[in-house]
Amino acid sequence: MQMDFADPKDPHAALYDVDDANTVITLSDWYHLVKRALYVEEVYLHGNGGGNHEPIPDSGLINGIGRYKGGPAVTRARVNVVAGKRYRFRVINTSAYAGYEFSIEGHRLTIIEVDGVSHAPLTVDRFMIYIGQRYSVVLNANQPVKNYWIRAPMELQHSSDNKNCDGAPAAEPTTTPGTGTGTLLQEHLLAPIVDPGAPGGNVPADRTIDLRFTRNTNGQTEWTINDIRYESPDLPTLLNIVANGFSAESQFTTHEHTFVLEKDKIIDLVIHGSANGHTHPFHLHGHAFDIIQGESGPVNYVNPPRRDVVGVKGSTVIIRFKTDNPGPWFLHCHIDWHLEAGLAVVFAEAPGAQRTGPQSQIIKQSWLDLCPIYQALPPAFQ
Ligand SMILES: [Cu+2]
Structure with missing residues (x-):
């Protein structure tokens, strides 16, 4: 299914060619829970007099797919790109516990949007993304045609506690997945482009x-x-x-x-x-x-x-x-x-x-009026 998310009012629209269902990249963590989440939470909150550390996920997932040590060699998530096109990847951390350092082998990433707010283009090689955060990055597919790793090693405390824990790069290039190198995003260099400036400027807060x-x-x-x-x-x-x-x-x-x-x-x-x-x-x-x-x-x-x-x-x-x-x-x-x-x-x-x-x-009357309009629709549209 092709969905076009293109926003005609996007101030960065000229910077990329493709922005669709294929360019959303989710990063998440996965627990092989033998017992239910509520049990694991109970152990964290009340076990060992409160001395237990956070439950550690067994693997990281990219677009819902990941491997773990000793587990099946599932086909990793793959994001296809066409040479010469510029892609707006929307990277989302949907995890319970993990942060990630995100990078794509052999490519720089130009950050244009942070948590739904357009920012001045800032080109980096890698960035940290914490839970709930979102980044749009433009990748120019201008490198030789081959497979490149999408890398997102997890940042966790106590990860050595879980022997299943493994980073989850997603592709099958011939190089080793490794970790990203080069310029790491420094958050303070991000600058919004619409109505920039803190409310009130440099006056003290109320x-x-x-x-x-x-x-x-x-x-x-x-x-x-x-x-x-x-x-x-x-x-x-x-x-x-x-x-x-x-x-x-x-x-x-x-x-x-x-x-x-x-x-x-x-x-x-x-x-x-x-x-x-x-x-x-x-x-x-x-x-x-x-x-x-x-x-x-x-x-x-x-x-x-x-x-x-x-x-x-x-x-x-x-x-x-x-x-x-x-x-x-x-x-x-x-x-x-x-x-x-x-x-x-x-x-x-x-x-x-x-x-x-x-x-x-x-609730405004105009909203309440939506209900009869909705209920009057043919079932296929409800
Ligand atoms: Cu916390």
Whole structure:
């Protein structure tokens, strides 16, 4: 099936020739679970007094296919290209635990889009992609016709614990898969091309929120932010806001760990890294944010990278956004095991504007009108 994703308004449309179902590349991790995921999670959270490390996947997959040590030599994923064409590959990390270093043998990659935001073309040889992140890269198929490795070795803590664990390059070239070489993407060099610049420029934020995360193993594994482990409420945050009129932080329980943000304010989140070896991919719902201070590089208010997942390891990372999108927005580590252990907070953004006004969450009549239109369609179109 050929699907054409071409966007006529794409500012980078002139940079590539092909963008279709064949150019989506997913990277994921795979667990050979003898027991169910909930059991494995229970062992992580409560086994060994909370002293167990994260469950380790057995293999990495490219487009759903991967090998593991001692396993069958399945045909690896293959991405066909035609010599002379330029391809927009959309690389997505859909994993539970793993980050990847992505590269394609013998080819440079020009990054043009990050987490749905167009950025100035930046050519590298390889880049790290953490869970939930997306990159569009242009590859020019201008090399001799033969097979080249697509490489995506996993970045994991404790991977030696699982002897099945194997990188999952996907092709059958005659060279060895190895790892990528050459220029590695430095995130701070990415610059958005539409409306660049952090909200408010270099003025101080209206509100600065420090977020310090820690792993505790006192009888169970928990990840806390500012000493609070997030736990899902019985009643969803949105419902408490729109139906029960919640507007103050004190109305939420401690473990809902909910910050109420006023409308149209500039918010800085100061996420303090910790030296525990993981890169935590922090994902914010409801906004693309500006990374005014990344894991490395200078402070930048002029044209910092804009995305919705940022990796935080040992440094202090500062992200900025404006509260112009009322809603209950989650900020969480995208490593599933850490999220389940509590590594999250909620922002109740502009609660009043969620209840009334043009941005309210109350379903508009024009949307309700869609239901009878849909139900009137012939069954084949429903
Ligand atoms: Cu994490």
